[in-house]
Amino acid sequence: MHQEHVRLNDKIIEIDSPVDMGNCIRRQGEDAAQGSLLLRAGTLIGAREIGAIASVGRARIPVFRKxxxxxxxxxxxxxxxxxxxxxxxxxxxxxxxxxxxxxxxxxxxxxxxxxxxxxxxxxxxxxxxxxxxxxxxxxxxxxxxxxxxxxxxxxxxxxxxxxxxxxxxxxxxxxxxxxxxxxxxxxxxxxxxxxxxxxxxxxxxxxxxAGKALADRPVMHVEVLEGFSRRPGRQEFRPVKIAGVSLDGRPQVEMLDQSFSAKISLICRSDGFAIIPANMDQVNAGDRLEFVRL
The missing domain is CATH 3.40.980.10 (MoaB/Mog-like domain)
Structure with missing residues (x-):
């Protein structure tokens, strides 16, 4: 019978490769050292987190209620x-x-x-x-x-x-x-x-x-395909659809209808919001805007 690098021959085992010192050993504390931070306060407890808690032998932990x-x-x-x-x-x-x-x-x-x-x-x-x-x-x-x-x-x-x-x-x-x-x-x-x-x-x-830790939202930039004018004064979150990729690999977006606050079907067709600064009255083709994915 052969198992990994060990062959059983009657009552004798034969090792068919060199044995390195310390190889294939799980050392105590190598996953989480004693005194180290396992999970930050405010972490949402899911399958991974439950596994980590169980792995260090904790039967109970304090949590926020819903x-x-x-x-x-x-x-x-x-x-x-x-x-x-x-x-x-x-x-x-x-x-x-x-x-x-x-x-x-x-x-x-x-x-x-x-x-x-x-x-x-x-x-x-x-x-x-x-x-x-x-x-x-x-x-x-x-x-x-x-x-x-x-x-x-x-x-x-x-x-x-x-x-x-x-x-x-x-x-x-x-x-x-x-x-x-x-x-x-x-x-x-x-x-x-x-x-x-x-x-x-x-x-x-x-x-x-709820006591959740507020994660930083990653900032993504997109490139506007077609320019347009707008009334300044409010920061605008305009529904956009990703329609291509620029030469430098940046997503290019098509701006959807300018009058959209009541059109729920519009955001079903969009990939996210392009953020237009409050003081901007003219958006030109090729301008880069921040993007919030839906």
């Missing part, structure tokens, strides 16, 4: 997929965008559905849930229309608004505040604006509340 987030969408015009639409009504895509975005192993989601643009209903929803969650996320009702009641009703409920309107496109009406111990994040009602502001801002707030 962050509790309540979600509801505002709008008397909203209907659920599968229902019939009357004139002036739309399907509630925001609810399902956000449920999918919030379906994370470190989030305990409470879905409150849709609430009409009624001040009393909105205020009651806020006060009923605020003491039970770490974060309240809403979509719609944070702009300046007659039926935009979220900011005023948060304040009526005893909450505070810390941020109201930001210089970004899409997502200008984003509002951030607090109610009791809960952080309030009021996302815009347009689907792309809600998705973008959640991905870039809301998600990071939720990670912080």
């Amino acid at each position: 962050v509790r987030i309540a979600l509801f969408c505002t709008g008397s015009e909203l209907r659920q997929p599968g229902e019939d639409l009357a004139p002036g009504q739309i399907y509630n895509s925001n609810r399902f965008i956000m449920i999918a975005a919030l379906r994370q192993p470190w989030i305990d989601l409470i879905d409150l559905g849709a609430i009409n643009d009624d001040p009393v209903q909105l205020r009651n929803a806020l006060t009923d849930i605020a003491s039970d969650v770490d974060m309240i996320v809403t979509t719609g009702g944070v702009s300046v229309g007659e039926e935009d009641h979220m900011v005023s009703q948060l304040q009526e409920a005893g909450g505070r608004i810390e941020v109201m309107k930001i210089a970004m496109k899409p997502g200008k009406p984003l509002s951030v505040g607090t109610l009791n111990r809960a952080v309030f994040v009021g996302l815009p009602g347009n689907p792309v604006a809600a998705f973008t502001t959640w991905k870039l801002i809301g998600h990071r707030i939720a990670e912080k509340l």
Whole structure:
């Protein structure tokens, strides 16, 4: 019988290659030395991390509990997929965008559905849930229309608004505040604006509340294929599609529709956002922009 470099001949083993001193030996502490850092605080525990914890004999470790987030969408015009639409009504895509975005192993989601643009209903929803969650996320009702009641009703409920309107496109009406111990994040009602502001801002707030270590996002640059003019004043996150590669190996992007905050199908066709600085009024072919992959 032959096994690796050892041959068994009756009751005698024959080694058919030289034996080097220390070869094929697992030394104590070679994987993780005593006193070394195995996992940083805020690390999300997955299969690899569980294996590392078990390998050093730890039966228990302290962890953060899941962050509790309540979600509801505002709008008397909203209907659920599968229902019939009357004139002036739309399907509630925001609810399902956000449920999918919030379906994370470190989030305990409470879905409150849709609430009409009624001040009393909105205020009651806020006060009923605020003491039970770490974060309240809403979509719609944070702009300046007659039926935009979220900011005023948060304040009526005893909450505070810390941020109201930001210089970004899409997502200008984003509002951030607090109610009791809960952080309030009021996302815009347009689907792309809600998705973008959640991905870039809301998600990071939720990670912080959950105790997660915030990883640096790698910066990637892309090259613009065709130039265009724009109104300066807000940092813009424009949906783009990668359409080629430059001679130096940089991705080249095609800018999609300039008016896009309500067009959810547009970001389904995009590969990410090109970031246009707030002071830039002219983007030329060949310009390099930062890129956030979806």
